[in-house]
Amino acid sequence: MPVITVTQINKYIGFILKGDKNLQGIMVKGEISNYVRHYKSGHAYFTLKDSESAVKAVMFSQAASRLKFQPEDGMSVIVSGSVNVYERDGAYQIYVNDIVPDGAGAASVALEQLKKKLAAAGIFDEAHKRPLPEMPRKIGVVTSLSGAAVRDVINVLSRRYPIGEIYAVNAVVQGEAAPDSICRGILCAEAAGCDVLIVGRGGGSDEDLSAFNAEKVAYAIYNCKVPVISAVGHETDFTIADLAADRRAPTPSAAAEIAAPDVQLLYEKIAQLERRAERSALSALDRASERFIALNARLLAQSPENRLKLSGMRLDELEKRSKTAVQHYLDRLSARLGENIARLDSLSPLKVLARGYSLVYKDGRLLASSDGLSSGDTVELRFGSGGAKAEITDKW
Amino acid sequence: MTKLSRIVSELEKGDIPLEKAVELYGDGLKLSAMCRKQLDEAQIKITEEDGAAVPEK
Numbered sequence: 001m002p003v004i005t006v007t008q009i010n011k012y013i014g015f016i017l018k019g020d021k022n023l024q025g026i027m028v029k030g031e032i033s034n035y036v037r038h039y040k041s042g043h044a045y046f047t048l049k050d051s052e053s054a055v056k057a058v059m060f061s062q063a064a065s066r067l068k069f070q071p072e073d074g075m076s077v078i079v080s081g082s083v084n085v086y087e088r089d090g091a092y093q094i095y096v097n098d099i100v101p102d103g104a105g106a107a108s109v110a111l112e113q114l115k116k117k118l119a120a121a122g123i124f125d126e127a128h129k130r131p132l133p134e135m136p137r138k139i140g141v142v143t144s145l146s147g148a149a150v151r152d153v154i155n156v157l158s159r160r161y162p163i164g165e166i167y168a169v170n171a172v173v174q175g176e177a178a179p180d181s182i183c184r185g186i187l188c189a190e191a192a193g194c195d196v197l198i199v200g201r202g203g204g205s206d207e208d209l210s211a212f213n214a215e216k217v218a219y220a221i222y223n224c225k226v227p228v229i230s231a232v233g234h235e236t237d238f239t240i241a242d243l244a245a246d247r248r249a250p251t252p253s254a255a256a257e258i259a260a261p262d263v264q265l266l267y268e269k270i271a272q273l274e275r276r277a278e279r280s281a282l283s284a285l286d287r288a289s290e291r292f293i294a295l296n297a298r299l300l301a302q303s304p305e306n307r308l309k310l311s312g313m314r315l316d317e318l319e320k321r322s323k324t325a326v327q328h329y330l331d332r333l334s335a336r337l338g339e340n341i342a343r344l345d346s347l348s349p350l351k352v353l354a355r356g357y358s359l360v361y362k363d364g365r366l367l368a369s370s371d372g373l374s375s376g377d378t379v380e381l382r383f384g385s386g387g388a389k390a391e392i393t394d395k396w
Numbered sequence: 397m398t399k400l401s402r403i404v405s406e407l408e409k410g411d412i413p414l415e416k417a418v419e420l421y422g423d424g425l426k427l428s429a430m431c432r433k434q435l436d437e438a439q440i441k442i443t444e445e446d447g448a449a450v451p452e453k
Contacts, residue, residue: 135397145444154442162438169445188445263435266397270428270435273404277424280407284417 140189
């Protein structure tokens with residue numbers, strides 16, 4: 001029996017395996033574990049296993065870099081490749097050309113992974129979302145100028161917001177050139193001085209929207225200096241562009257409506273401002289007129305005419321007061337006179353005579369005693385009423 | 397429009413003298429008429445740019 005070397009036996013086994021159609025160009029289902037991508041060579045090494053067994057697998061860098069998603073430990077996949085021997089170690093392994101996720105498609109797995117990555121980088125952060133300008137001057141539209149999207153935006157804005165300006169930048173929205181073209185469009189619109197951008201396209205299948213799921217588009221939107229509204233025309237699923245944008249619109253028309261207010265509102269706003277101005281002006285007028293009235297009243301009070309009138313009134317009053325004073329004085333005087341007269345009256349001798357006394361005169365002189373009287377003298381008597389002559393017959 | 401808003405706010409401050417109020421009100425009316433005219437006559441401006449022609453930065 002000939003003696004053979006280790007190399008010979010490994011080569012032989014390799015030869016046998018290569019010749020077996022059951023081991024070449026096959027698809028193997030399993031779960032990835034110990035996934036390592038060699039940092040230098042770019043080759044990927046992992047173990048494919050199921051509940052009972054495991055097999056080594058290798059994917060060379062060229063094939064690995066063609067993968068749309070990042071294989072991860074624990075991922076259920078179907079690998080395509082062939083079984084062969086690694087002669088140096090005498091180990092057989094699967095040489096993998098392609099990996100597809102088992103279940104979800106490679107593209108959707110890749111998308112989820114990119115979403116996670118960008119989310120971790122803060123590209124979707126709410127804090128980064130900027131408010132849209134209330135009244136944009138120049139609205140940038142980055143989309144295919146031959147598509148319906150740009151027509152929709154122009155239609156809506158010409159009706160709603162004719163005071164604005166539209167700056168439409170042509171961009172390729174599908175195919176391999178699309179992501180770069182969209183990024184360039186964003187930079188171009190930004191450089192043209194737009195204050196808000198609409199980036200998007202009309203509706204389409206998932207495939208058509210892949211440009212809006214590109215990482216570089218997400219960064220272009222994130223890094224854009226002015227707010228971006230995404231309008232990818234897909235109601236159900238959010239593209240990465242939607243998540244990175246400051247606002248998301250379901251359609252280009254809706255994006256146009258979000259981008260600018262309706263001019264009708266502006267008319268109303270003007271009317272409202274006018275009403276407010278009028279109200280304020282009128283109240284200023286009211287205040288001024290109240291002050292005028294008050295000041296005018298004070299001024300009139302000081303006018304010569306008014307002062308004359310006031311003096312006249314005062315004069316009248318003084319006159320009246322002096323008149324009454326004189327009158328009072330006179331009244332008092334006359335009252336006192338009356339009193340005195342009454343008193344005088346009561347003292348009058350005539351009043352005594354009326355009570356029965358008589359006066360005796362001799363030779364016109366009133367006698368107060370009988371001295372000087374002699375019998376035979378004639379005297380005159382005065383009574384209260386009337387008089388008489390009498391002769392003295394005796395005296396004592 | 398912004399200027400008009402400013403004027404109205406100024407007017408609403410109250411305690412401004414009548415002459416100033418009249419002046420502001422006049423300015424405001426002029427501005428609002430101007431705004432309205434602008435809205436009435438506005439015609440959207442459209443520029444179309446071939447993005448592909450723009451050199452990359």
